Amino acid sequence: MEYPVVILRFDPEKDAHPHYQEFIVDTAPHERVLDVLLKIKSEQDSTLGLRKSCGHGVCGSDAMLINGENRLACSTLVRDLKSNRIKVEPLPGASIVKDLIIDTDAFWTKYQEVMPYLVNDEAPPDRERLQRPEEHEMIEESTRCILCGACSHACPTSWANDSYLGPAALLKAYRFIFDSRDHADQERLRKVTSDHGIWKCYTAYNCVEACPKDIDITWHITRLKKASLGL
Numbered sequence: 001m002e003y004p005v006v007i008l009r010f011d012p013e014k015d016a017h018p019h020y021q022e023f024i025v026d027t028a029p030h031e032r033v034l035d036v037l038l039k040i041k042s043e044q045d046s047t048l049g050l051r052k053s054c055g056h057g058v059c060g061s062d063a064m065l066i067n068g069e070n071r072l073a074c075s076t077l078v079r080d081l082k083s084n085r086i087k088v089e090p091l092p093g094a095s096i097v098k099d100l101i102i103d104t105d106a107f108w109t110k111y112q113e114v115m116p117y118l119v120n121d122e123a124p125p126d127r128e129r130l131q132r133p134e135e136h137e138m139i140e141e142s143t144r145c146i147l148c149g150a151c152s153h154a155c156p157t158s159w160a161n162d163s164y165l166g167p168a169a170l171l172k173a174y175r176f177i178f179d180s181r182d183h184a185d186q187e188r189l190r191k192v193t194s195d196h197g198i199w200k201c202y203t204a205y206n207c208v209e210a211c212p213k214d215i216d217i218t219w220h221i222t223r224l225k226k227a228s229l230g231l
């Protein structure tokens with residue numbers, strides 16, 4: 001079956017502005033949008049720029065705006081789109097490096113800001129630092145994040161405020177603040193309660209809608225807000 005596929009193209013070496021280009025692709029409803037893009041790249045235009053790696057919803061590299069929603073191209077089937085026209089654009093709210101590739105520097109800077117690693121100066125035990133099942137339960141959902149950025153690039157506060165940490169970084173902060181083995185929770189809490197932290201979240205829930213791993217990010221940010229009241 002033939003599908004029209006419209007892609008936002010931009011090559012900073014040639015184009016003054018981004019523009020849309022339409023391709024006709026012979027594909028099947030059970031194929032993934034990633035397959036469609038790779039087919040275009042291999043059969044019609046090898047210059048098409050996109051990121052992808054694992055192809056299985058693990059690495060988070062192929063988040064993009066697909067028919068108006070932030071999704072992973074490798075986890076979105078053509079038949080999921082409920083439209084015979086496929087429109088693919090880069091994630092919103094970031095500068096375009098080329099075609100579907102965005103500049104992720106700001107995203108990773110904010111991620112680093114919340115200290116995304118375990119802090120524990122105690123001598124490590126022989127095997128591993130253990131926690132009880134109920135302690136792990138507190139952070140289990142947050143550990144499912146694959147850092148694709150779909151949430152942060154769906155967030156209206158992030159679009160309006162370049163310095164806002166954004167849902168992905170705040171979720172990562174939660175992941176370590178509520179980890180029973182971590183000792184830097186107070187330091188991280190101070191970081192997320194700064195002027196560009198949790199209180200800039202107005203619970204729009206766009207991040208929850210966008211998350212390909214069904215993480216209720218807004219709930220986690222709300223837990224951070226409650227924890228910060230004890231500072």
Ligand code: FES
Pocket residue numbers: 052053054055056057058059060061062063072073074075
């Ligand atoms: Fe890795 Fe899609 S290619 S998540």
